[in-house]
Amino acid sequence: xxxxxxxxxxxxxxxxxxxxxxxxxxxxxxxxxxxxxxxxxxxxxxxxxxxxxxxxxxxxxxxxxxxxxxxxxxxxxxxxxxxxxxxxxxxxxxxxxxxxxxxxxxxxxx
Amino acid sequence: xxxxxxxxxxxxxxxxxxxxxxxxxxxxxxxxxxxxxxxxxxxxxxxxxxxxxxxxxxxxxxxxxxxxxxxxxxxxxxxxxxxxxxxxxxxxxxxxxxxxxxxxxxxxxxxxxxx
Numbered sequence: 001x002x003x004x005x006x007x008x009x010x011x012x013x014x015x016x017x018x019x020x021x022x023x024x025x026x027x028x029x030x031x032x033x034x035x036x037x038x039x040x041x042x043x044x045x046x047x048x049x050x051x052x053x054x055x056x057x058x059x060x061x062x063x064x065x066x067x068x069x070x071x072x073x074x075x076x077x078x079x080x081x082x083x084x085x086x087x088x089x090x091x092x093x094x095x096x097x098x099x100x101x102x103x104x105x106x107x108x109x110x
Numbered sequence: 111x112x113x114x115x116x117x118x119x120x121x122x123x124x125x126x127x128x129x130x131x132x133x134x135x136x137x138x139x140x141x142x143x144x145x146x147x148x149x150x151x152x153x154x155x156x157x158x159x160x161x162x163x164x165x166x167x168x169x170x171x172x173x174x175x176x177x178x179x180x181x182x183x184x185x186x187x188x189x190x191x192x193x194x195x196x197x198x199x200x201x202x203x204x205x206x207x208x209x210x211x212x213x214x215x216x217x218x219x220x221x222x223x224x225x
Contacts, residue, residue: 043202046215096214
């Protein structure tokens with residue numbers, strides 16, 4: 001499974017867009033990029049995933065570079081409740097083993 | 111639709127005891143995975159079950175075991191507890207879609223404290 005690299009922490013002003021980068025330079029062709037977040041020791045919450053194309057849902061947008069070696073999760077209008085640890089994971093299709101890195105601790109500031 | 115449920119939510123045990131944790135997946139989900147989360151090691155994969163069979167296993171000692179029942183519910187067991195087993199134990203379920211594009215949904219976790 002490919003490994004991911006994320007910044008340890010980021011701050012974002014409330015109401016602004018939060019852009020969380022993830023590097024996955026060793027990703028394989030059949031590996032999906034998944035994003036989860038964990039709010040203070042609750043179970044990780046699924047946010048979004050993608051393979052090649054950019055994706056958007058009600059929570060966020062996922063931008064994957066053309067070479068697929070990196071991606072960015074965008075929270076368009078961050079709120080205080082978005083303060084959490086955000087994990088970027090790559091997972092090969094057909095496997096159910098997520099390898100979590102240390103994630104990015106996002107702090108949304110009032 | 112109800113999410114993944116885990117019982118109990120909190121547990122306190124002493125060294126040397128054993129513990130069983132339970133996980134009920136989302137209705138219709140057939141794959142169940144278990145993870146351990148500690149401050150020092152972060153989130154680590156324990157094992158994954160599908161159709162009552164263990165398909166994947168992480169790098170944990172044999173004291174950690176699990177099983178899955180025909181209704182997809184799963185249990186994990188830790189024998190001879192050690193202080194280092196204190197952790198948040200997370201269960202995740204997924205549907206097992208054809209083509210491999212599938213998503214794991216996590217439960218709230220069981221907080222185990224070993225004294």
